[in-house]
Amino acid sequence: xxxxxxxxxxxxxxxxxxxxxxxxxxxxxxxxxxxxxxxxxxxxxxxxxxxxxxxxxxxxxxxxxxxxxxxxxxxxxxxxxxxxxxxxxxxxxxxxxxxxxxxxxxxxxxxxxxxxxxxxxxxxxxxxxxxxxxxxxxxxxxxxxxxxxxxxxxxxxxxxxxxxxxxxxxxxxxxxxxxxxxxxxxxxxxxxxxxxxxxxxxxxxxxxxxxxxxxxxxxxxxxxxxxxxxxxxxxxxxxxxxxxxxxxxxxxxxxxxxxxxxxxxxxxxxxxxxxxxxxxxxxxxxxxxxxxxxxxxxxxxxxxxxxxxxxxxxxxxxxx
Amino acid sequence: xxxxxxxxxxxxxxxxxxxxxxxxxxxxxxxxxxxxxxxxxxxxxxxxxxxxxxxxxxxxxxxxxxxxxxxxxxxxxxxxxxxxxxxxxxxxxxxxxxxxxxxxxxxxxxxxxxxxxxxxxxxxxxxxxxxxxxxxxxxxxxxxxxxxxxxxxxxxxxxxxxxxxxxxxxxxxxxxxxxxxxxxxxxxxxxxxxxxxxxxxxxxxxxxxxxxxxxxxxxxxxxxxxxxxxxxxxxxxxxxxxxxxxxxxxxxxxxxxxxxxxxxxxx
Numbered sequence: 001x002x003x004x005x006x007x008x009x010x011x012x013x014x015x016x017x018x019x020x021x022x023x024x025x026x027x028x029x030x031x032x033x034x035x036x037x038x039x040x041x042x043x044x045x046x047x048x049x050x051x052x053x054x055x056x057x058x059x060x061x062x063x064x065x066x067x068x069x070x071x072x073x074x075x076x077x078x079x080x081x082x083x084x085x086x087x088x089x090x091x092x093x094x095x096x097x098x099x100x101x102x103x104x105x106x107x108x109x110x111x112x113x114x115x116x117x118x119x120x121x122x123x124x125x126x127x128x129x130x131x132x133x134x135x136x137x138x139x140x141x142x143x144x145x146x147x148x149x150x151x152x153x154x155x156x157x158x159x160x161x162x163x164x165x166x167x168x169x170x171x172x173x174x175x176x177x178x179x180x181x182x183x184x185x186x187x188x189x190x191x192x193x194x195x196x197x198x199x200x201x202x203x204x205x206x207x208x209x210x211x212x213x214x215x216x217x218x219x220x221x222x223x224x225x226x227x228x229x230x231x232x233x234x235x236x237x238x239x240x241x242x243x244x245x246x247x248x249x250x251x252x253x254x255x256x257x258x259x260x261x262x263x264x265x266x267x268x269x270x271x272x273x274x275x276x277x278x279x280x281x282x283x284x285x286x287x288x289x290x291x292x293x294x295x296x297x298x299x300x301x302x303x304x305x306x307x308x309x310x311x312x313x314x315x316x317x318x319x320x
Numbered sequence: 321x322x323x324x325x326x327x328x329x330x331x332x333x334x335x336x337x338x339x340x341x342x343x344x345x346x347x348x349x350x351x352x353x354x355x356x357x358x359x360x361x362x363x364x365x366x367x368x369x370x371x372x373x374x375x376x377x378x379x380x381x382x383x384x385x386x387x388x389x390x391x392x393x394x395x396x397x398x399x400x401x402x403x404x405x406x407x408x409x410x411x412x413x414x415x416x417x418x419x420x421x422x423x424x425x426x427x428x429x430x431x432x433x434x435x436x437x438x439x440x441x442x443x444x445x446x447x448x449x450x451x452x453x454x455x456x457x458x459x460x461x462x463x464x465x466x467x468x469x470x471x472x473x474x475x476x477x478x479x480x481x482x483x484x485x486x487x488x489x490x491x492x493x494x495x496x497x498x499x500x501x502x503x504x505x506x507x508x509x510x511x512x513x514x515x516x517x518x519x520x521x522x523x524x525x526x527x528x529x530x531x532x533x534x535x536x537x538x539x540x541x542x543x544x545x546x547x548x549x550x551x552x553x554x555x556x557x558x559x560x561x562x563x564x565x566x567x568x569x570x571x572x573x574x575x576x577x578x579x580x581x582x583x584x585x586x587x
Binding site: 045048049050051070073074076078080081082084085086087088089093097098100101102103129145 | 433
């Protein structure tokens with residue numbers, strides 16, 4: 001439903017978005033990850049028709065945003081960063097204004113507003129000025145606005161930024177509920193969010209896509225992927241050193257990291273060579289040595305580490 | 321409340337892709353919101369009260385409405401250009417500055433309306449607002465009709481000229497408001513620019529130019545003067561050229577607003 005082809009945006013000599021291409025299908029929730037200033041918002045602003053691309057194309061539901069911006073804008077629900085809304089208006093008048101611009105009238109408008117308001121739980125504050133609402137409610141007003149015309153494509157710039165954990169959870173639940181019927185793109189720099197709501201993630205750094213895949217695929221890029229974390233009882237540091245040596249001698253083991261001794265418990269993270277599975281070997285070793293194992297688990301990989309690696313490694317070369 | 325739990329609903333209550341709202345509908349929706357917006361804050365009331373109060377003071381104290389002993393509203397209209405010079409920029413300064421400051425411009429320009437419709441809608445709202453203030457001066461019209469037998473055609477022409485001039489000021493203000501997100505700066509620059517338009521053709525501006533500018537430019541600048549054109553309209557002389565002047569001035573500055581808003585989106 002969204003087709004982005006080598007999108008470029010330059011501001012003067014600065015290239016904010018540098019040849020970004022991807023597509024999103026119905027049912028997908030695409031998480032846009034990247035450090036601040038990586039080009040996430042700029043890309044979204046081009047898809048929604050706010051900014052004109054320097055080159056490349058964005059096609060939404062078959063309409064090219066450069067050629068027929070109004071057709072695209074009609075089919076997109078957009079929550080800009082910070083969920084802006086007219087502060088002097090009430091949610092009620094604000095949603096009515098959006099509805100009239102979206103061509104909703106009469107009974108259809110009323111039922112649609114009621115539906116959306118119930119959906120995002122705005123009932124209690126409909127006649128309060130938006131100015132006086134809490135951040136969470138303001139965000140919901142923004143969401144209500146974006147969902148009002150039941151768009152096929154939903155684009156949200158940092159939908160949970162600045163919300164408390166409960167509010168974050170609510171917004172994510174909302175996204176989950178809609179996911180099957182829409183194509184959704186959201187940007188975030190909160191990694192847990194990718195796991196919580198996204199079916200796919202794109203990491204963008206310095207205007208370029210550096211990774212594109214499911215959260216699992218991203219995690220597999222982590223050097224911690226398939227590493228084994230083990231915690232055993234250990235009376236003293238001698239034992240810790242011995243255990244560490246034993247673990248290191250296993251085949252397919254790259255090394256042992258994060259060795260800590262805490263209150264009679266020694267923890268290690270056993271790193272694997274080229275993603276090989278070593279949990280069997282580790283547990284066998286533990287049994288044969290008679291270690292009392294408190295915890296043994298396979299690391300799926302660490303997103304934050306992948307994120308850091310992807311978004312910083314090339315900066316040295318790029319900045320030079 | 322009969323709120324319908326929406327989550328699993330797969331058939332929305334309306335057509336999936338409604339036909340594009342017409343340009344007119346979009347313009348009207350924006351105009352309605354904007355005009356309503358004036359009355360959501362004290363701005364509207366303060367403006368109207370001050371406008372009515374100051375027109376009263378000017379007409380009766382400075383203009384010598386009674387002393388002149390004539391059944392017309394010349395002393396009322398004479399001061400409109402000077403009133404507008406300070407009051408109209410106060411209305412126009414928020415048009416685009418505020419949208420940019422609150423970030424709502426991004427929302428507005430990603431709704432299915434063209435930028436032109438948004439610019440026109442906002443301008444019309446501001447214009448309608450000044451029209452409301454102008455209409456509320458009707459007691460003076462009632463007074464003059466009560467006291468004597470004025471030529472009401474001339475008075476209507478005066479109101480028309482006053483409204484056109486307000487529109488010209490507002491269009492200039494709209495373009496300047498699009499340049500900055502700071503309303504105070506928008507206000508000050510608008511006052512200065514409007515002042516130049518008001519006085520082009522008069523000593524301060526002409527004296528500044530006459531030393532070096534060639535005659536055709538002097539003539540052109542002189543022809544821009546709001547004051548001369550408004551003066552003739554308010555005398556009841558409705559010259560089509562004066563109307564065309566104001567209308568094309570408004571159109572030019574609204575077009576400039578579109579260009580500026582579009583260029584400033586990136587910033």
